[in-house]
Amino acid sequence: MKADRRKLFQKPWEFREAALIALTLNAVGFALQYASGGSGVTMPEWPMNAITLTLSACLILAVGLGYRNNRAVAWMGGIPLGLSLILTLAALSFIGGMVPQESGGNPTAVRLGLHSIFSSWPFALTVVIFLINLGLSLSWKLVPFSIKNLQFILFHAGFWIALSCGIFGSSDLQRLVVPVEEGQANSQGYIIKSREAKQLPFSVFLHDFSIEEYPPQLLLYDPKTDRLVMNSAQAIPEVCTGATAEWKGTKVVVTDFIASALPGKDGIPVPVDPAAGVPFAKIRITSYEGEGETWLSTGSPMLKPAAVNVNGFFLFMVAGSPKSFRSAVTLRDENGFEKIANLEVNKPVNFKGWKIYQMGYDEQSGKFSTLSLIEAIRDPWLPAVYLGFFMILAANALFFWNGIKKSGASS
Amino acid sequence: MIIDFTTAAYLSIAFWASGSMLSIAAKSSPALKKTAGALNLGGSLIMIAFIAIYWHALERPPLRTLGETRLWYAALIPLVGLLVEYRWKISWLKYYCMGLAAFFLTINLLHPEVFDKALMPALQSPWFIPHVVVYLVGYVLLAASSVAAWHNIFLSWRIKEEKSYDALSHYLALLGFVFLTFGLVFGALWAKDAWGNYWSWDPKETWAFIAWLIYLGYLHAVSHKINRLKLQWYLALAFIVLLVSWFGVNYLPTAANSVHTYQQS
Ligand code: HEM
Numbered sequence: 001m002k003a004d005r006r007k008l009f010q011k012p013w014e015f016r017e018a019a020l021i022a023l024t025l026n027a028v029g030f031a032l033q034y035a036s037g038g039s040g041v042t043m044p045e046w047p048m049n050a051i052t053l054t055l056s057a058c059l060i061l062a063v064g065l066g067y068r069n070n071r072a073v074a075w076m077g078g079i080p081l082g083l084s085l086i087l088t089l090a091a092l093s094f095i096g097g098m099v100p101q102e103s104g105g106n107p108t109a110v111r112l113g114l115h116s117i118f119s120s121w122p123f124a125l126t127v128v129i130f131l132i133n134l135g136l137s138l139s140w141k142l143v144p145f146s147i148k149n150l151q152f153i154l155f156h157a158g159f160w161i162a163l164s165c166g167i168f169g170s171s172d173l174q175r176l177v178v179p180v181e182e183g184q185a186n187s188q189g190y191i192i193k194s195r196e197a198k199q200l201p202f203s204v205f206l207h208d209f210s211i212e213e214y215p216p217q218l219l220l221y222d223p224k225t226d227r228l229v230m231n232s233a234q235a236i237p238e239v240c241t242g243a244t245a246e247w248k249g250t251k252v253v254v255t256d257f258i259a260s261a262l263p264g265k266d267g268i269p270v271p272v273d274p275a276a277g278v279p280f281a282k283i284r285i286t287s288y289e290g291e292g293e294t295w296l297s298t299g300s301p302m303l304k305p306a307a308v309n310v311n312g313f314f315l316f317m318v319a320g321s322p323k324s325f326r327s328a329v330t331l332r333d334e335n336g337f338e339k340i341a342n343l344e345v346n347k348p349v350n351f352k353g354w355k356i357y358q359m360g361y362d363e364q365s366g367k368f369s370t371l372s373l374i375e376a377i378r379d380p381w382l383p384a385v386y387l388g389f390f391m392i393l394a395a396n397a398l399f400f401w402n403g404i405k406k407s408g409a410s411s
Numbered sequence: 412m413i414i415d416f417t418t419a420a421y422l423s424i425a426f427w428a429s430g431s432m433l434s435i436a437a438k439s440s441p442a443l444k445k446t447a448g449a450l451n452l453g454g455s456l457i458m459i460a461f462i463a464i465y466w467h468a469l470e471r472p473p474l475r476t477l478g479e480t481r482l483w484y485a486a487l488i489p490l491v492g493l494l495v496e497y498r499w500k501i502s503w504l505k506y507y508c509m510g511l512a513a514f515f516l517t518i519n520l521l522h523p524e525v526f527d528k529a530l531m532p533a534l535q536s537p538w539f540i541p542h543v544v545v546y547l548v549g550y551v552l553l554a555a556s557s558v559a560a561w562h563n564i565f566l567s568w569r570i571k572e573e574k575s576y577d578a579l580s581h582y583l584a585l586l587g588f589v590f591l592t593f594g595l596v597f598g599a600l601w602a603k604d605a606w607g608n609y610w611s612w613d614p615k616e617t618w619a620f621i622a623w624l625i626y627l628g629y630l631h632a633v634s635h636k637i638n639r640l641k642l643q644w645y646l647a648l649a650f651i652v653l654l655v656s657w658f659g660v661n662y663l664p665t666a667a668n669s670v671h672t673y674q675q676s
Contacts, residue, residue: 079635083628090624097617100665118612166610175607214529235526321529345532346605357607377607385609389596400589 013075018084025129026088029122030112038111040119043171046380053168060132064139077136085130092123127167134160151402154395162388169381174198176377177359180206180329182370189376202352204374207328211367214320215239216279216298220247221314229313239281239317249287250310256282263303269295275368278303281317285310301365319366327358327372343374354378416523419461420516426454427489427509434502451493451505454512458486471530474543477658478524483547484554485512485519491555491583501579507558538601545597549590550657553626556583557650560643567640577639580646588626595623614665618656625649 009017033040043049067073075081096117099105105115113120138156141149176189176198187203190196215238220229229247231237237245243254260277261269269280278300284293289311298319299305307316326344331351341349343358350356355377362369430450437443462482465473473479492508495501559580566575598619599609610616629645655663 079631083631083635086624086628086631090621090628093617093621093624096612097614097621097660097665098663101612230525238528322532323529324532324535346536348604348607355607375607382603382609386600389599392592393596396589396592400586 012071013080015080015084017075018080021081022084022088022126022129025125026092026122029120029125032121033113034111036121038113038116040113040116041121041124043168045171049168049171053164056131057135057164060135061139061142064136065143068140073136077133077140081129082133082137085126085133088126089130092117092126127163131160131164151395151398154391154398158388158391158393158395160388162385162392165381165384165388169379169385172380174378175375176200178204178374178376180204180327180372180374182206182209182372185332200354200376202331202333202354204356204376205330205332206372206374207330209325209327209361209369209372210275211325211361211369212323213367214323216281216317216320218243218245218252218283219316219318220250220310221316223314224312238320239279247313250313250315251286252315253284253286254281255284255293261297263297267295269297279317279319283308283315285315287311301368322367325358325361327374329356329374331356343372348377353380416461416465417520419457420520423454423457423485424513424516426450426457427513430454431506431509434505448493451489451509454509455486455489455493458482458512458516462486469526469528471528472540472543474539475530475534476524477661478519478522480543480547481515481519483544484551485515487547487551488512488515488554491551495555495579499579501576503562504555504559504579507562508555511554511558533605536601536605538597538604542594542597542601545590546594549587549594550653552583552587552590553650553653556580556587557647559583560646563643564640564647567643575643577643580643581633584626584629584646584649588623588630591619591623591626595619614660614663615656617665618652618660622649622653622656625652 008020044052063073064077095114099109099114099117101115101117103115104110109115113122117123134156138153138160141152141156175191177192178186178189178200180186183206185203185205187200189198189200191198217236217238219236221227222229231245231247237243237252239254239257241254241257243257245252258269258271258277258280260274261271261280262277264270271277278298280295280297282293282295284291285308287310294308295306296308296315296317297303297306298317305316307314309315324344326342329341329343331339331341331349333352339349339351341351341356343349343356345358348355348357357375357377358372359375360373362371365371427450430447430453433443433447433450437447462473465479465482473482488508489505489512492505495504557580559576563575563577563580598616602611602616603609626649629642629649632642632645
């Protein structure tokens, strides 16, 4: 290192020049961001984004293949610059990982784009140079093609495709929330941020919205410390017939459990249809004060929950958290083509180039909600991004295999 | 439950401790080697059995909370150490690994978690297990890689000779990176199904990306023939970034906006 110390910018360029270029790039980026009042970069929409991207890809390949012996081009596609950019990207992401990415905050920070770093000028400039660097190095491995380079090509090309299509395609992403009431149809969605309404090319009819909950749980609350009392097993007991729970000095047995009921005459609950009732449990409490039996219920928007006072503590039954919720819907396009579907979290349904998601419901009404929030998303660039992902995974499988083989040989 | 966590944890730690002492003793009396190996392995097997029982009792995979994932690290990290000894006859790594595992179990002993069966709908996905397990294995390998790198730094500092285990830290990092990449891509594919975006710069995603970039940087530094000691420092310190991405995220100012930090209790 010391012996052959080069002067800065003396040929051939190395890491120090690369680091300096990366720093300059970001200084320019932040200056642009500040000068533009913090408005950041807006991506062109279809078809301009596709044209720009295709032309850039061709240009990078042409320069890479036409000038592969040029020193400046070789440096632009070399590891010193690549490594500097990888670390720059990590540093910019670090800002994004430390500073909350949301509107508001210190005005200077907002203007510098620190609260929206991933759509800021320094980030965009870094990504552009990064794509050039990656693209040039790729061109040299692509031509002349050799099977030896397959892993490199799959990885780097996959990353290039996923990154470029993900960023250039983001302007074509449409994401609309469609609220639907049971027994009604809706073909209007709105954008969450701007609340702007948009017409969808299809309608969603909601037959039924239903929620399945985990079993209710028993909690012992200490009003003096404003805390829940934990038992020795650190478990919150679930309620079912025969369930027992014990806290210091207080023993509880569930002698009867009705998953769905409403209060009847003389306080004894009557079982009703699951859509109408709430869980009721008959509890026998034994403590040093004696023994007693009572009904507990979780309550609902229409019904006050019942709690019991046990030696100054309160024993509650709370409804279980939602286990699953789903909407039975009919999707119908403008030509009358219909599709019946069950929408559930993690199980989106494809319809006419859109993906339809179960998003939420009226949480105040909980399981009595008749409103379902459906989300419709169109992302025409997704297949390209996924192609990139799968190339990366394929390269990784090769990498894994080679890694194992090499390590086997080294011993 | 058939065995409770406290018993299982103390048993595992006792197995690793006695196994380590016997392993050291086995250097002078090789007859002890088998017993030592069995005890070391036994510590992890107890944890694996506990995870299986716990999984059964929870009626869901115990991968939801940080404490639950620590159980897996505690079971798996010593196995990496033992595998390295078995495969490459490098015996020192396993001591660090068992120490790290005992440390994780101690955290869980000091901060017992609430036993909670609930698994929110977004986590009920065929991607849940592959995504988290792949990440777990990646983290385990990179933890071992960092340990090996610290060991190399220590060796070059104490003994001014070049004999070291660079290849070990390197291959562990290489394999760890592969798993990290799988975890990242699986996560993106899952996110698309769960909330419609494969990438949303959520703090957890951002930190996973930073950690991935840092190891990507390592691989490029290696292929450019950078001074070996610098690379060992790089690997040794890179693990700190991984730690932030694993559980540090929960404590950062950005955590409040995250949709997928591990649940804390
Ligand atoms: C993430 C963005 C990446 C960028 C911008 C990038 C960029 C580069 C560049 C510019 C080179 C130099 C090419 C050459 O010397 O011909 C290179 C080489 C290399 N890259 Fe990447 N790379 C990336 C990701 C990766 C990943 C994830 C891996 C690991 C699987 C990887 C593995 C390699 C290897 C092994 C080399 C050395 C190839 C050789 O020996 O010539 N790269 N990379």
